[in-house]
Amino acid sequence: MASKFFSTAPRAVQTRLCRTPNSVSIASRLPQRRYISAYGYEQAKALTFSEYGEPPSVLSLHSHSISPPHSNFMTLRFLASPINPADINQIQGVYPSKPTFTTNLGTANPIAVAGNEGVAEIIALGEGVKKEGFKKGDWVFMKGPGFGTWRTHASATTDDVVKLDDQMREGISAIQAGTVSINPCTAYRMLRDFTTLQEGEWFIQNGANSGVGRAAIQLGKKWGYKSINVIRSRDDKVKEEAMKKELKELGADVVITDAELQSQGIKDMAKEWTNGGRAPIRLALNCVNGKAATAMAKLLSSSSHFVTYGAMSKQPLTIPASMFIFKDIHFHGFWVSRWAEKHPGEKQMTVADVLDMTRKGEFRDMPVDEIRWEWESKGDELIAKVKDTLEGYREGKGVFVFGKT
Amino acid sequence: MASKFFSTAPRAVQTRLCRTPNSVSIASRLPQRRYISAYGYEQAKALTFSEYGEPPSVLSLHSHSISPPHSNFMTLRFLASPINPADINQIQGVYPSKPTFTTNLGTANPIAVAGNEGVAEIIALGEGVKKEGFKKGDWVFMKGPGFGTWRTHASATTDDVVKLDDQMREGISAIQAGTVSINPCTAYRMLRDFTTLQEGEWFIQNGANSGVGRAAIQLGKKWGYKSINVIRSRDDKVKEEAMKKELKELGADVVITDAELQSQGIKDMAKEWTNGGRAPIRLALNCVNGKAATAMAKLLSSSSHFVTYGAMSKQPLTIPASMFIFKDIHFHGFWVSRWAEKHPGEKQMTVADVLDMTRKGEFRDMPVDEIRWEWESKGDELIAKVKDTLEGYREGKGVFVFGKT
The missing domain is CATH 3.90.180.10 (Medium-chain alcohol dehydrogenases, catalytic domain)
Structure with missing residues (x-):
């Protein structure tokens, strides 16, 4: 094969x-x-x-x-x-x-x-x-x-x-x-439909080397958003580094492993990336669930949005009350099939936009x-x-x- | 005392x-x-x-x-x-x-x-x-x-x-x-600010005999919303029944214990209350967290909203991915202090409205x-x-x- x-x-x-x-x-x-x-x-x-x-x-x-x-x-x-x-x-x-x-x-x-x-x-x-x-x-x-x-x-x-x-x-x-119908459309709508990111603001996602993840990196880059991308840790560190490099070439600003995400110093690192928090992390895209997803939510700025579209870990999402009440994080889900059924016209436009970018060499x-x-x-x-x-x-x-x- | x-x-x-x-x-x-x-x-x-x-x-x-x-x-x-x-x-x-x-x-x-x-x-x-x-x-x-x-x-x-x-x-x-500033305002804004319930539509809440719970029952009743109210099970069944009766006198449509909420037949019961689901349950108010809160979320209709304002169980909230992706439930938090700080004018109006209802004998x-x-x-x-x-x-x-x- x-x-x-x-x-x-x-x-x-x-x-x-x-x-x-x-x-x-x-x-x-x-x-x-x-x-x-x-x-x-x-x-x-x-x-x-x-x-x-x-x-x-x-x-x-x-x-x-x-x-x-x-x-x-x-x-x-x-x-x-x-x-x-x-x-x-x-x-x-x-x-x-x-x-x-x-x-x-x-x-x-x-x-x-x-x-x-x-x-x-x-x-x-x-x-x-x-x-x-x-x-x-x-x-x-x-x-x-x-x-x-x-x-x-x-x-x-x-x-x-x-x-x-x-x-x-x-x-x-x-x-x-x-x-084009499922992965790029999923990334496109999740970046657009839950909050209005401004140029220079950040989103964070896990499963970053998936089809949706790669699409989000490229669409985000094109629209001026910055991205923190979480991938699985690998025993083969050479492969891990190659993956990081590959996603950065696609347009990722930061690529970290789930182990790095769950490590002690991550909050300080995130502050550094986001200019001391002045460029907020206002959106999270989650296809993993479990502890690694909760860790991702902890990096969000107040009043941000967290969108789940998969659960590769087969775990539920566990959220402490403070994240709702005091940090005002809003948790949503996205299912491209339901979206497409409700918005057939928008789906056509989204597909056309992605294919147009593909044609111009802006979307790999x-x-x-x-x-x-x-x-x-x-x-x-x-x-x-x-x-x-x-x-x-x-x-x-x-x-x-x-x-x- | x-x-x-x-x-x-x-x-x-x-x-x-x-x-x-x-x-x-x-x-x-x-x-x-x-x-x-x-x-x-x-x-x-x-x-x-x-x-x-x-x-x-x-x-x-x-x-x-x-x-x-x-x-x-x-x-x-x-x-x-x-x-x-x-x-x-x-x-x-x-x-x-x-x-x-x-x-x-x-x-x-x-x-x-x-x-x-x-x-x-x-x-x-x-x-x-x-x-x-x-x-x-x-x-x-x-x-x-x-x-x-x-x-x-x-x-x-x-x-x-x-x-x-x-x-x-x-x-x-x-x-x-x-x-008046905290509990009635919390109930008032949670019923109003996350979704627009229509008359005859349902909300569900736990901690229903708390200050917020009692306020929500009364405000909901006044605005034409129907309510399913969850209270803690008590060993003293006479007291439990008295509490149910008391909340019904306040305006609660249905009062159940957390044990009843987590029992087998609850979905069928909910269907019966909501006329086979034709009157949807579109909002949940949660101050308990833990399993009992997840059980409450399961009764919501598609594309509903779930608002957490407390965590009396001291447990986090655990949500299966399907509830986000396929049922499209949106999870939020509410903190009356942040709301009041952001919306001082609305707070004045909310307080005035509750006091007005109190004066008229519509709010106990x-x-x-x-x-x-x-x-x-x-x-x-x-x-x-x-x-x-x-x-x-x-x-x-x-x-x-x-x-x-």
Whole structure:
């Protein structure tokens, strides 16, 4: 498995799939399609599950066919679909957004397709879809969670998808388009929607080398905010230093380990960074929870905001009363799916803004661990890759990248 | 010591000190003053401390004299000063608002006067104070914390005090005026400032029989909000039932014990009370913390607000990530001192509104445990009463009520 870090690589290397200077010719440069039925029936494969459980136990690769699209139906061929932690939680049955269980894929008992984020091309469409301005070769991503994106092909309606218009798509790779909806949007809205940071003011975040963390570093930098970034301590100090250096190159002002965060002298250090507290730390972004998150909250200035969007430690957040009453810290949560559902217009604008920055070279992808999914790929191989994500920290974000399907 | 519950008593019984239909004649009905020096020097006694510690160990009754007021100084005689939990914490040195340590009371080493809330009458005043519209006999309370109210007399300037004007004072007892600044204001602002409850919507609170709790029940009732009120379980079930009945008579819709809150069937019960969830529970007020507070948060509707103003259990608050991320509950704190400092105008209006409701019989005092403080009262006796408050739950709020001083 090729494992590559793209965040510090030059832009030409970052964008590998389907990248063209002119979007009109993109379709012709896509990897060739495996097979087109003479009658318009499409063969499809999908990672599905019929009951909740640990992904290696409950997932299987299911083959089915899709009938030719008519009226407001279209047939999609997926290009890139990431493996997000929420996808795993959804399969485990512990995610509040449930997938659609259906017998439409030709099974006696209902099954659901895993995955929630991804980008696909339209390979066939009914008349109704054409009337709404869609055409063959257009790229779309999912409007909300629960559609199922770990699949080669799908039948969808215009209600299921958002079109990436030609202008937005220019200079954007499938991996970039397929991973923009969740992590960069999460970072973007958390930096903007809970408080109005002024230029020169600070935010602090943990999980700083995650997709959201890297996006926050870059967006914060662009908007003039300063950042304290917490990463896990590593036994391999050379790797730890390399990670610090990498995040600083992305735009991080300060990078510390969780051990450093929880050490004695941290308050004095924070004072030094923030010019004696004159440039306040007014926002915290938390995807870890547990003691390390409480330690982060302690560095906030009075009347600041603390936003939780994950709990990698699987611990709750414990907050002393004084932090509420006397320090007036406000604690919130952020869930990009709910936000997108409530604010579809803002989501479009946020995605467009991030893709625009990407196009200009101002926003680097997070490191991606590509999982090639060819037509011949075996279910066991694909599921083993999901298991890798489940069990530890990959070297980069796992993304199914579809080859000749 | 007379221990009385006034909240359910008729209004005529509730208001015992200095209550007159016409404020002009109030001064003449005040308890007689002990002594007026021929030269205008006032003898004073105060509960003071020179170092932080447990109140019984560090408090002492200190006698001193106050010189005749000139320019912008006035001499105050206290009428009623409550013992609030924050006062205890301040003496212990664990409260962020510190008292003023001074040698102005005639000691070699600096001492501070305990207590933060109270009402006093002006017994002498300089020309500068008169020019600002104050007169002998006017009632004032403290503008902010830290002045020291557990004292018979004090020298103050107009910056230290807020005048209770004649209209506001009409029909109001000294105990009512001396206890309006903290508990009723806390309840009032928490119900108003974190979310806009609609009529028929619910809030939930613990410590419901506290001063703040009783104020919230009554204010909520007046404004059309419904309330779920949590009280401590008691071994004496007759007393427990009496407490439930008493709070319902105040306006509580539902009263449950913390054991009932943490029992299996609570979610179903809450559904029943709230008409299947159609009338949402959108606000929680917490002065307990610990598991019982987390259990309360679990009953909130999505996107609700949870406000902490105390931690009687001395436990922190532990919040699972899902409550932030998926239920979108926002957690805040409230500290009436900070609020009052930031919003002095709003504080005046809030106090005026509560006193107006009190005058109309729409707002009942909380049960008060009067501690008489006469000129002859011994320091040991007064300190023993403070110790009572420290050690357990009094039958009513401890308030120093000054007799012939």
